[in-house]
Amino acid sequence: KAGVTQTPRYLIKTRGQQVTLSCSPISGHRSVSWYQQTPGQGLQFLFEYFSETQRNKGNFPGRFSGRQFSNSRSEMNVSTLELGDSALYLCASSFVSVKPQETQYFGPGTRLLVL
Amino acid sequence: GDSVTQMEGPVTLSEEAFLTINCTYTATGYPSLFWYVQYPGEGLQLLLKATKADDKGSNKGFEATYRKETTSFHLEKGSVQVSDSAVYFCALSGIIQGAQKLVFGQGTRLTINP
Numbered sequence: 001k002a003g004v005t006q007t008p009r010y011l012i013k014t015r016g017q018q019v020t021l022s023c024s025p026i027s028g029h030r031s032v033s034w035y036q037q038t039p040g041q042g043l044q045f046l047f048e049y050f051s052e053t054q055r056n057k058g059n060f061p062g063r064f065s066g067r068q069f070s071n072s073r074s075e076m077n078v079s080t081l082e083l084g085d086s087a088l089y090l091c092a093s094s095f096v097s098v099k100p101q102e103t104q105y106f107g108p109g110t111r112l113l114v115l
Numbered sequence: 116g117d118s119v120t121q122m123e124g125p126v127t128l129s130e131e132a133f134l135t136i137n138c139t140y141t142a143t144g145y146p147s148l149f150w151y152v153q154y155p156g157e158g159l160q161l162l163l164k165a166t167k168a169d170d171k172g173s174n175k176g177f178e179a180t181y182r183k184e185t186t187s188f189h190l191e192k193g194s195v196q197v198s199d200s201a202v203y204f205c206a207l208s209g210i211i212q213g214a215q216k217l218v219f220g221q222g223t224r225l226t227i228n229p
Contacts, residue, residue, distance in 0.1 A: 004158075031215070043204065043219040056216055090158055094215065100208045101147040101166035102215055106159040 002027065004093050004107035012113045018079040021110045025072050025093030032074040033104060034066060037088040046089075049074055050096070078112075086114045117142045121205050121220030128195055129228050136190040136223045138179075138205035146207040148172075148181050148188040149217070153202045162190075162203070197227045 005024045013019050025032050033056075034046040045058040049068035066076040072093075078085055088111050092104035122137040140148065147166040151159040163172030168183035177192045188205060205220040 006158075033215075033217070035217075042221045045216055045218070048216065092159075092217070100145070100210055100215060101164075102208070103149070103161055103164060104208075104215075104217055105161065106151070108158040 004091055004105055006089075006091050006107040006110050008110060009108065010111050010113075012115065013081050014115050015081055015083060017081050018077060019081060019112060020075055020077045021089055021091075021112075023074045023076075023091030023093075023107060025074070025091075026105055029093035029095050029105075030072050031094045031096060031102075031104075032068055032072065033092045033094075034074070034076050035090045035092065036060075037090055037109070038086075043090070046076065081114045083114050086112060088112075117146065117207060117209055117218045119205050119207055119218055119220035121203075121223050124202075124222070125224040125226060127226045127228065130197055131194045132227075134190070134192040134195045134199075134225070136203055136205075136225070138188045138190065138220060140186050140188065140205075140207050142186075142207055142209055144209055146209040148179070149206045149208065150177070150179055150188070150190050151204045151206060151219075153204065153222070155201075159204065195225075195227050197229050200225055200227045 007022045031050045033048040048056040052068045068074045088109045090109045091107045094102045094104045118141045149164045150162040152162045163174040165172040165181035171180045179190045202222045
């Protein structure tokens with residue numbers, strides 16, 4: 001079974017631009033979560049989607065948004081990029097989202113550099 | 116809110132040494148606990164997990180026991196190898212606002228010298 005895939009793997013943007021990142025979950029998984037990883041803040045939860053609905057959201061500004069499609073693929077968008085948005089963005093999928101014992105499986109991440 | 120505190124790194128050991136990485140947590144309810152590992156340039160891989168008190172998770176020689184009385188989930192390995200060099204993250208999973216959410220520790224960088 002294929003793992004979680006993320007595209008693109010690397011991205012360079014300039015301040016003020018916007019970016020869209022894509023995540024394809026493991027086949028059969030309906031929950032997709034997004035995390036931001038930076039050296040200073042570590043791993044921080046962005047949001048989680050299940051059956052095309054955002055079920056949970058972290059403490060990030062409204063510039064960060066996402067969506068999920070009927071095939072469970074998810075995208076996240078960051079508008080008006082700032083230098084501090086440079087990070088590794090990780091996507092994780094799980095079968096369902098309402099059980100704490102459910103394992104989340106991570107993709108390789110998209111490394112975003114904002115210049 | 117829920118939180119995870121990990122042993123500060125970096126940790127440097129010689130091959131075949133015994134490894135312990137401490138992890139303690141604060142949570143309401145009954146979280147599940149996880150250890151993830153991140154190799155250079157890669158995403159996170161699940162190493163092991165435990166879903167209830169006194170459960171022991173194990174994988175690839177690594178072990179961790181869910182200790183509710185000490186709110187801990189320390190990672191141990193009896194004999195480390197150079198290939199174990201990576202960053203290790205302790206995490207808890209709880210239901211927050213009706214949906215699952217992972218809360219991570221800050222990560223511990225482990226370097227094993229031959």
